[in-house]
Amino acid sequence: MEVNGTMLWYYNVCKREVWLMSRAIVPDQHDENVEIGRFIHERTYKRNDKEISFGNVKFDVIFRSKNQITIGETKKTSKYAEASKWQLMYYLNQLKEAGIEAKGILLYPEEKKRTEVNLTDESRECLQKMCLDIERICELKRPPSAEKIRFCRKCAYREYCYS
Ligand code: SF4
Structure with a gap:
């Protein structure tokens, strides 16, 4: 499975989620958090109507000034700020590899x-390591075991892990 920004997000929340996603095990779509997230994604910032696709990546918003491109990623909550940061870093890196320098904003x-x-050389190195580890996890025969973490309570996979 090809690594993408969403996987980077999951990787920084829970490694088990990466494996579940890689096996197309869909989280509970009626989970309150999935529904609220979808609603925000569909409604917020739509007035800008500037969602664009780039390769296998879709950016929520783009601000463009004379010599700066800024891409935005809309999130429901900042509780997953670290995971969201790496997801956006991944997008920035994709753009950089295509010769486009950009900044990111989490909304x-x-x-x-x-x-x-902001993407730095150091963060690019970290990204590379994360992507390799994601590939390793995806190749595992079984998922990493479920470990109770603070994110389990709101995770749409919780039924799968703990029922
Ligand atoms: S419920 Fe917890 S252990 Fe299971 S996938 Fe979600 S975050 Fe990971």
Whole structure:
């Protein structure tokens, strides 16, 4: 399975989720958190109507000034800020590899908050390691075991892990 930005997000929340996703085990689509996330994605910032696709990547929003491209990723909550940061880093890196220098902004409309994300050489190195580890996890015959973490409570896979 090809590594993508969503996998980077899962990887930084729970390694078991990466494996479940790689096997196309879909989380509970009626889970409250999945539904709210979908609603925000569909409604917020749509007034800009600037979603674009780039390879296998879709960016929520783009701000463009004279000599700077800024891509945005809309999130429901900043509780997963670290995971969201790496997801956006992955997109920035994809653009960089295509010769496009860009900055990123994480948008949290419900919290009226935004955070800048910048790609550095160091973060590119980390990304590379994460991508290799994601590939390793995807090749495992069994998922990494479920470990109770603070994200389990709101995870749409919790039925699968703990029922
Ligand atoms: S319920 Fe917990 S262990 Fe299971 S996939 Fe979600 S975060 Fe990972």
